[in-house]
Amino acid sequence: MAGPGASNVELWRLLEVYRQRYRIEDRLGPLLGLEKSIRRRMLRSTGLSRTIETLEAELRRVRSELQAVETEIEGSRATGALLISEILDQVREDMGEAWSPSAVRGFRVWRIEDGRVMGNQVCWPEPSLASVCLREVPGDDVPHAVDRCGPPACGIYAVKHLTMLPDEVAAGRISRSIVGVVAMSGKVVEHEQGYRGARARVVAVVANGEGKRIVTDHPDTISSLFDDPLGTLSALGDSTCDDGSTIRAFLESSRRKEEQWISEPN
Numbered sequence: 001m002a003g004p005g006a007s008n009v010e011l012w013r014l015l016e017v018y019r020q021r022y023r024i025e026d027r028l029g030p031l032l033g034l035e036k037s038i039r040r041r042m043l044r045s046t047g048l049s050r051t052i053e054t055l056e057a058e059l060r061r062v063r064s065e066l067q068a069v070e071t072e073i074e075g076s077r078a079t080g081a082l083l084i085s086e087i088l089d090q091v092r093e094d095m096g097e098a099w100s101p102s103a104v105r106g107f108r109v110w111r112i113e114d115g116r117v118m119g120n121q122v123c124w125p126e127p128s129l130a131s132v133c134l135r136e137v138p139g140d141d142v143p144h145a146v147d148r149c150g151p152p153a154c155g156i157y158a159v160k161h162l163t164m165l166p167d168e169v170a171a172g173r174i175s176r177s178i179v180g181v182v183a184m185s186g187k188v189v190e191h192e193q194g195y196r197g198a199r200a201r202v203v204a205v206v207a208n209g210e211g212k213r214i215v216t217d218h219p220d221t222i223s224s225l226f227d228d229p230l231g232t233l234s235a236l237g238d239s240t241c242d243d244g245s246t247i248r249a250f251l252e253s254s255r256r257k258e259e260q261w262i263s264e265p266n
C-alpha cells in the first residue's frame with residue numbers, strides 16, 4: 001500500500017495499477033504535465049547514450065590508429081638509426097675521427113695550483129669535464145677540426161701511450177702533479193699521438209703532493225682529490241715510494257679496462 005515508507009519507483013508503479021483499475025485521469029491534474037516532461041527527458045537521455053556509444057567507438061578507432069602510427073614511427077626511427085650510423089661511420093672514417101661504442105681511454109697530466117687541479121688551459125673543479133672552445137668557431141660541434149681552430153685546437157687532450165709523457169711524470173714523481181687515465185666520450189678526434197675529446201671523465205690517478213702519494217681508481221677518492229687535492233693528499237696519501245714500474249703498470253691496466261677498440265693511425 002502507498003504508505004509514507006513507499007519508494008519513489010514504487011509509487012509510480014502503483015499509479016499505473018490504479019489507472020488500469022479505476023478511471024482516475026481527471027484526478028491527476030499537474031501529474032500529467034510532469035509525466036510528459038519525464039518522457040521527453042527519457043527520449044533525450046536515450047539519444048545522449050547513443051551519442052556516447054558512437055563517440056566511444058570513434059575514440060577506440062582513433063586510439064588504435066594512433067598506436068599503429070606510433071609503431072610505424074618507431075620502426076622508421078630504428079631503420080633511420082641504422083642508416084645514420086652507416087653514414088656517420090663513413091664521415092668519421094673520411095674525417096679521421098676516432099669512434100668507439102665505449103669511451104676512448106688515454107693518459108693526461110694535471111698540475112696542482114692554488115689548491116686546485118689545473119689542466120693546460122682550464123681548471124678541473126671535478127673529475128669530469130666537457131670541452132668548451134675558447135675561440136668562437138661557428139657551426140660545428142667541439143672539438144673542432146685543426147684547420148678551423150687553434151693551434152692548439154680545442155678539446156680535452158690525452159695521449160695514447162704512457163711513453164709519450166716524460167719518465168718522471170709518468171712515474172708520478174713530480175710533486176704537485178697528477179697523472180691519470182681519462183675516458184673520453186662524445187666526439188673524439190684521433191691524432192697520431194693521442195686524442196682530443198668532447199668530454200672526459202677521470203678513471204684512475206696517481207697524485208703527488210705534500211710529500212705524499214695517492215694511487216687510486218676509486219671514484220670517491222678521485223672526486224675528493226679534484227675537490228681538494230692537497231687536503232686529500234694530506235689525509236689519505238701515503239709516503240711509501242713504490243718504484244715507477246708499479247705506477248706505470250697501474251696506469252696501463254686502468255687504460256685497458258672497458259676499452260673495446262682504438263683505431264691506430266694508418
Ligand SMILES: [Zn+2]
Pocket residue numbers: 133134135137142143144149150153154
Ligand atoms: Zn674550437
